[in-house]
Amino acid sequence: MTEAVNSPVSINLDLCEGCRKCLNACPTDVFGFNEKTQKAYLAYPSDCSVCFLCIGDCPTGAIKVDFAITSVRKHSAYAEYDPDQLVLDPSTL
Amino acid sequence: MDQIDADVLIIGGGFGGIWAALRAAELVDNVVLLEKAYVSRSGASTISGGVTTCPLDNDDLSKWAAEFVTKGGYMCDQDWTAQLLEGQRERVKQLAGWGVPISRNDKGEIRRFASRGMIDVRCMQYSPKKSMEELRKQAIARGVRIIDRISVTDLLTTDGEYPTKGAVCGAFGFNTRSGECIAVKAKQTVLATGAMSMKGQHQIDNVVCDGVVMAYRAGARLVDLEFSFGGTFSLLMSKYTFGSYNVAIAHGAKLINAEGERFMAKYDPVRYERGELARVVAAFAKEMIDGRGPVYVDMRDVDQSYWDDLKVVQQSKGASILLSDRIPDPKVSPLAIEPTWGLWNGGRSGLMIDLKCRSSLPGLLAAGVAAKITATGTHASAGVPTAFSMTSGYCAGEAAAEMALSMQQPRMPDDLVAMLTERVRAPLARPVGKVSADRLHDSLTMLESSVVETMPLTAPRLKKMIEQTDQASMTADRAGAADVHDLVKLHEARNIAECARLVYLSALDRTESREQFYREDFPETDDEEWFCWHGLMNTANGPSFDRQRIPFEKFPLQPPRKRPRHLSPIAAIMRGSFDPKAYD
Numbered sequence: 001m002t003e004a005v006n007s008p009v010s011i012n013l014d015l016c017e018g019c020r021k022c023l024n025a026c027p028t029d030v031f032g033f034n035e036k037t038q039k040a041y042l043a044y045p046s047d048c049s050v051c052f053l054c055i056g057d058c059p060t061g062a063i064k065v066d067f068a069i070t071s072v073r074k075h076s077a078y079a080e081y082d083p084d085q086l087v088l089d090p091s092t093l
Numbered sequence: 094m095d096q097i098d099a100d101v102l103i104i105g106g107g108f109g110g111i112w113a114a115l116r117a118a119e120l121v122d123n124v125v126l127l128e129k130a131y132v133s134r135s136g137a138s139t140i141s142g143g144v145t146t147c148p149l150d151n152d153d154l155s156k157w158a159a160e161f162v163t164k165g166g167y168m169c170d171q172d173w174t175a176q177l178l179e180g181q182r183e184r185v186k187q188l189a190g191w192g193v194p195i196s197r198n199d200k201g202e203i204r205r206f207a208s209r210g211m212i213d214v215r216c217m218q219y220s221p222k223k224s225m226e227e228l229r230k231q232a233i234a235r236g237v238r239i240i241d242r243i244s245v246t247d248l249l250t251t252d253g254e255y256p257t258k259g260a261v262c263g264a265f266g267f268n269t270r271s272g273e274c275i276a277v278k279a280k281q282t283v284l285a286t287g288a289m290s291m292k293g294q295h296q297i298d299n300v301v302c303d304g305v306v307m308a309y310r311a312g313a314r315l316v317d318l319e320f321s322f323g324g325t326f327s328l329l330m331s332k333y334t335f336g337s338y339n340v341a342i343a344h345g346a347k348l349i350n351a352e353g354e355r356f357m358a359k360y361d362p363v364r365y366e367r368g369e370l371a372r373v374v375a376a377f378a379k380e381m382i383d384g385r386g387p388v389y390v391d392m393r394d395v396d397q398s399y400w401d402d403l404k405v406v407q408q409s410k411g412a413s414i415l416l417s418d419r420i421p422d423p424k425v426s427p428l429a430i431e432p433t434w435g436l437w438n439g440g441r442s443g444l445m446i447d448l449k450c451r452s453s454l455p456g457l458l459a460a461g462v463a464a465k466i467t468a469t470g471t472h473a474s475a476g477v478p479t480a481f482s483m484t485s486g487y488c489a490g491e492a493a494a495e496m497a498l499s500m501q502q503p504r505m506p507d508d509l510v511a512m513l514t515e516r517v518r519a520p521l522a523r524p525v526g527k528v529s530a531d532r533l534h535d536s537l538t539m540l541e542s543s544v545v546e547t548m549p550l551t552a553p554r555l556k557k558m559i560e561q562t563d564q565a566s567m568t569a570d571r572a573g574a575a576d577v578h579d580l581v582k583l584h585e586a587r588n589i590a591e592c593a594r595l596v597y598l599s600a601l602d603r604t605e606s607r608e609q610f611y612r613e614d615f616p617e618t619d620d621e622e623w624f625c626w627h628g629l630m631n632t633a634n635g636p637s638f639d640r641q642r643i644p645f646e647k648f649p650l651q652p653p654r655k656r657p658r659h660l661s662p663i664a665a666i667m668r669g670s671f672d673p674k675a676y677d
Contacts, residue, residue, distance in 0.1 A: 078330075079543070
């Protein structure tokens with residue numbers, strides 16, 4: 001078993017203006033605030049549950065959240081399937 | 094340590110909690126609301142697809158009630174069915190009056206449609222995030238004291254006992270960032286902590302089982318915990334969040350198998366993918382087992398209003414995979430989709446409440462899906478959990494405030510808060526050791542598997558799962574927390590382990606299958622034994638079950654006649670013998 005350490009979230013510090021909105025936006029407290037640099041940082045990135053609430057609230061687009069969920073906590077019935085099979089060619093219908 | 098007094102304390106700031114706060118604040122002065130994250134950026138109310146039941150002034154609600162009751166197998170408190178529908182009519186007006194964005198037609202009227210489960214009933218699409226922002230604003234304007242970032246760990250009781258022989262008199266918790274403890278003593282407490290779930294399943298990782306488990310420990314009666322297994326079609330191409338299945342199928346999305354067959358035609362020739370959710374999930378599992386997978390969501394015929402609304406949702410929420418360039422165009426290619434199926438009660442189980450939302454414990458009420466929705470029985474109508482959360486919140490806030498008006502502030506043992514402080518913070522003093530809180534959450538989610546394996550339950554499997562929850566509980570009790578953030582997750586893991594154990598024990602106790610509850614070793618529905626609400630209470634001797642007869646004779650709609658034992662719908666789907674006429 002692997003710990004859920006992969007993180008889908010990142011911050012571009014060049015764009016962060018330190019407004020702290022992400023600190024309220026995140027339900028699982030992924031973000032912290034660095035008083036020295038006056039910018040947000042990823043305090044607990046592995047707790048990102050890909051809800052996208054921070055994306056809507058970040059005024060400068062500094063935060064990116066990848067769409068793919070890599071958590072071991074998701075169980076897919078298609079784990080053994082070839083990725084090509086996950087898209088159906090409409091011309092076959 | 095912060096100690097405050099309140100007339101009404103509300104735990105949880107989603108629809109249930111915030112509507113309770115709004116109503117209570119109209120009647121009493123001192124209303125406090127504790128929220129684990131931040132009200133308007135937390136919980137299922139914010140993250141949901143934004144579908145809610147939408148009765149308007151000219152609708153004949155007796156027809157809607159009949160749909161809920163008959164499709165719910167008559168397992169309903171029909172007085173609650175009526176209260177839910179009448180109440181929701183008012184809640185919709187209120188939301189519209191505040192200017193919450195609601196999808197409208199060319200004439201500016203609320204655009205209503207039939208989503209999952211619906212025949213006559215209609216729902217609407219609104220912005221969940223904007224509605225929660227508005228509700229937060231309204232609550233603050235009415236003087237509600239919202240305290241965000243509080244993880245509540247325990248209810249306070251007047252005798253300091255768990256289970257209590259006295260009453261609930263508030264709650265205890267700690268700030269999720271500073272770790273500072275807080276005790277709120279209250280005349281009445283409304284529990285509105287949302288669904289029972291595990292982390293990693295539904296993009297609402299701070300909604301777990303905290304509230305229901307703390308109410309159980311205090312002695313509140315829970316019901317129908319075995320119906321806590323649930324989920325929906327939410328995983329696209331095995332790694333992306335699909336968004337709202339309920340909205341998509343209401344606008345023409347279909348499920349097809351690898352042969353291009355719309356397989357739900359075999360099971361529900363009226364509602365197809367909008368049929369009872371568990372049957373659609375079972376039909377999915379059957380397709381997979383019989384080698385006709387993957388199952389694809391075919392969105393080629395979805396109407397334009399869906400894509401228009403999706404853009405609005407994307408702007409408000411942040412993103413939608415369907416509008417991204419990460420996947421093939423869903424308007425062109427059918428994409429593999431699958432349901433999650435696991436601990437997700439969504440109102441099918443929880444605290445038993447009466448029409449005033451009172452639990453079995455004095456001083457404790459419940460609202461939202463921490464409570465059992467008795468209004469709809471086994472029926473899964475897409476807009477009901479949000480509708481029930483709003484109206485039960487309103488009713489709970491009103492009843493709590495009215496009771497608080499004629500009460501003195503209750504007393505509790507002097508040493509209770511000190512005892513709770515020591516116990517709740519104890520993991521911070523222990524070394525983290527080999528099993529971290531994250532690892533515990535990983536192992537708890539491993540109790541479940543993909544839907545194909547998770548759906549059929551048997552006694553040996555349930556016993557094994559119970560043993561595993563016991564082990565997880567023991568580990569959680571010994572584990573250390575690296576910091577306050579970890580402490581939150583550790584308490585959550587402890588609660589999930591205890592909650593899962595209660596769910597599996599309840600599933601083991603129920604020796605039949607019924608609608609979405611499927612025991613492979615007891616595949617028949619047995620009305621003689623199980624036409625009841627299945628109660629569970631914490632006693633000095635451990636968990637104790639009861640069966641409360643459903644008093645259908647006092648309600649407007651009567652079950653047609655006593656049915657002999659028969660295969661449950663899921664059992665019939667799995668055996669390939671499902672006849673839609675027999676399960677209409």
